[in-house]
Amino acid sequence: QQQVKQSPQSLIVQKGGISIINCAYENTAFDYFPWYQQFPGKGPALLIAIRPDVSEKKEGRFTISFNKSAKQFSLHIMDSQPGDSATYFCAASPGGYQKVTFGIGTKLQVIP
Amino acid sequence: DAGVIQSPRHEVTEMGQEVTLRCKPISGHDYLFWYRQTMMRGLELLIYFNNNVPIDDSGMPEDRFSAKMPNASFSTLKIQPSEPRDSAVYFCASSLRGGPGDTQYFGPGTRLTVL
Numbered sequence: 001q002q003q004v005k006q007s008p009q010s011l012i013v014q015k016g017g018i019s020i021i022n023c024a025y026e027n028t029a030f031d032y033f034p035w036y037q038q039f040p041g042k043g044p045a046l047l048i049a050i051r052p053d054v055s056e057k058k059e060g061r062f063t064i065s066f067n068k069s070a071k072q073f074s075l076h077i078m079d080s081q082p083g084d085s086a087t088y089f090c091a092a093s094p095g096g097y098q099k100v101t102f103g104i105g106t107k108l109q110v111i112p
Numbered sequence: 113d114a115g116v117i118q119s120p121r122h123e124v125t126e127m128g129q130e131v132t133l134r135c136k137p138i139s140g141h142d143y144l145f146w147y148r149q150t151m152m153r154g155l156e157l158l159i160y161f162n163n164n165v166p167i168d169d170s171g172m173p174e175d176r177f178s179a180k181m182p183n184a185s186f187s188t189l190k191i192q193p194s195e196p197r198d199s200a201v202y203f204c205a206s207s208l209r210g211g212p213g214d215t216q217y218f219g220p221g222t223r224l225t226v227l
Contacts, residue, residue: 032213043116043203043218044155051213089155098143098207099168100216102155 003027004092006103013110019077021106023090026071030092034100035064035075038087047088048075080110116219118204124225130192133222135204136185145216146179146189147203155203161187194226 005024013019023033031052036044050057050064050073057064063076077084090103117136125131137144145160159169164181172179176195181187191198201223205216 034215041220043205043221045218046215049213098145098160098162098214098216099157101157104154 003101004090004103006090006106008106009104010107011109013077013080013108015080015082015110015112017080017110019075019080019084019108019110021075021088021090021108022072023074023103024070024072025092027092027094027101028071029094030101031095032093033064033066033073034091034093035062036089036091036102038089038105040086044089077108080108082110082112084108085110116204116206116217118202118219118222120222121220122223122225124227125194126227127195128193129226130190131194131198131224131226133189133202133204133224135187135189135219137187137204137206138217139185141206141208141217143207143209143214143216144181144187145205145207146187147205147218149201149203149221158189191224194224196226199224199226 007022034049035047037047038044048059048062050066052068061078066073087105087107089105091100093100119134146158147155149155158171159179161181179189201221203218203221205218207214207216
């Protein structure tokens, strides 16, 4: 079963716009939620991560919003740039455990 | 550090052949992971090791798949016999310690095509 549901699967945003990717999870044991960024021909790389004790985390143009009661979290990319064009994966893992479950991925294209 | 190293980067083989994928984790990392990436299923964890010992292999699709980690600096993922549905990109990743919040560092992947 798909424990982490991610949408949309593809996204086109104009340069300067806001990119929003949403994820939802089912397993209440998850307590660590990383986002990974993957460029073509490369492996995924950690972008930003959040724990459920905070509702928002911001790093530069990237912000994670987290809603524990709804079991949802999202990635916002402000002032999107063509260099942000990549595939983004949300993920989740339970406490004290290395097994990470990934979402299906969102292919983001930022057009000039 | 050179990061996680995988070889080969590309592998094309015929159905029924044995395929061996190789991984060298980042030095000092205690955990090693093997993932498979396909368009349909995304990134799936196949197996992971802690200090060279397999901890969870529940993601290994079937007995045709096997993984070993004979020492802290080397791991293999073997498919025997290979089938066209095994075509995918296989990633190896490593992390320093267990527990959430510990970043997994991915290698560049091996693109496997089984004809």
